[in-house]
Amino acid sequence: MARARTTLDPFNAIAEPKRRALIEVLMGKELTVTQATERLGWSQPMVSKHLSVLKQVGLVSERKEGRFCVYKLNADQLKPIHEWVFQFTRYWSNSLDHLEDYLNEVQSKEINNDE
Amino acid sequence: MTNDETPMVDPTILTREYKAPRQSVFDAWTQPEHITKWQYPFPGFTCEFISADIRPGGSSLHKMVSPNGFEMWLLTKYEEITPPERLVFRQYNANAAGDILPNLQMPNWPKEMRTTILLEEVDGKTKLQLIWQPINPTQEEAEVFEASRPEHTKGWGGGLEQLDTYLGTQ
Numbered sequence: 001m002a003r004a005r006t007t008l009d010p011f012n013a014i015a016e017p018k019r020r021a022l023i024e025v026l027m028g029k030e031l032t033v034t035q036a037t038e039r040l041g042w043s044q045p046m047v048s049k050h051l052s053v054l055k056q057v058g059l060v061s062e063r064k065e066g067r068f069c070v071y072k073l074n075a076d077q078l079k080p081i082h083e084w085v086f087q088f089t090r091y092w093s094n095s096l097d098h099l100e101d102y103l104n105e106v107q108s109k110e111i112n113n114d115e
Numbered sequence: 116m117t118n119d120e121t122p123m124v125d126p127t128i129l130t131r132e133y134k135a136p137r138q139s140v141f142d143a144w145t146q147p148e149h150i151t152k153w154q155y156p157f158p159g160f161t162c163e164f165i166s167a168d169i170r171p172g173g174s175s176l177h178k179m180v181s182p183n184g185f186e187m188w189l190l191t192k193y194e195e196i197t198p199p200e201r202l203v204f205r206q207y208n209a210n211a212a213g214d215i216l217p218n219l220q221m222p223n224w225p226k227e228m229r230t231t232i233l234l235e236e237v238d239g240k241t242k243l244q245l246i247w248q249p250i251n252p253t254q255e256e257a258e259v260f261e262a263s264r265p266e267h268t269k270g271w272g273g274g275l276e277q278l279d280t281y282l283g284t285q
Contacts, residue, residue: 014262089263089267090156090157091156092129092230092245092247093129094155094156094157095153095154095155095156096129096131096243096245097131098153098154098155099131099133099140099143099153099154100131100133101153102143102149102152102153103133103134103135103139103140103143104134104135106135106139106143107134107135107139
């Protein structure tokens with residue numbers, strides 16, 4: 001569904017699951033469109049379309065190598081997203097695990113006191 | 116302000132099951148002396164309350180300190196407290212004075228998030244649901260929340276560790 005966007009930032013760009021898959025194949029290695037197409041099993045126009053969005057927001061850069069364009073992930077652009085979500089979600093997810101440890105501790109104290 | 120333009124966003128729900136009575140779990144969420152014992156993101160963090168007016172309409176301010184001394188204040192506004200089953204609050208990054216801080220790093224992150232804690236007794240255990248939902252998000256905030264959803268529970272594909280490792284090598 002097409003709609004106008006007022007901003008396109010890296011966070012919006014990774015909202016699309018296909019673009020996250022594309023980012024994952026680019027982690028650690030530079031790829032041409034053909035190589036990315038092979039790895040993902042998508043059509044080449046689809047790969048190109050998503051690469052172009054990632055390029056627009058600076059998540060991916062391209063350089064010429066002979067006749068080909070090689071695409072590279074700019075991890076620095078991913079860091080703020082990752083850090084922010086990590087901070088926000090891990091806080092609760094880990095806290096809920098700590099709560100289990102704490103409740104077990106409290107329970108075992110109560111049992112000992114009852115004896 | 117709610118209107119027809121407000122996008123609908125599904126909440127993210129985390130669930131856990133605890134081998135403890137529901138009242139104990141509820142107390143752990145609502146009494147500062149309990150909260151400080153478990154509500155921290157990583158081992159080695161300390162948690163301390165500066166103020167705690169934990170009742171509907173009340174608020175609390177607590178400080179978390181990381182092992183290397185980084186301090187973070189969280190302001191919590193309590194909306195609903197129904198012992199021993201339901202707790203609703205909004206939490207904000209704040210400064211030491213309790214002023215809410217804007218999120219400069221992620222300007223499109225939802226400004227207001229509601230957290231609902233539901234406790235249910237199931238076979239002598241307590242089932243907990245932590246429900247997060249942006250409050251009246253803009254279209255952009257809704258999209259950002261949606262974009263971050265895979266990280267809410269299990270991370271992207273190979274997991275957060277993979278991304279962490281990768282980012283660490285850059």
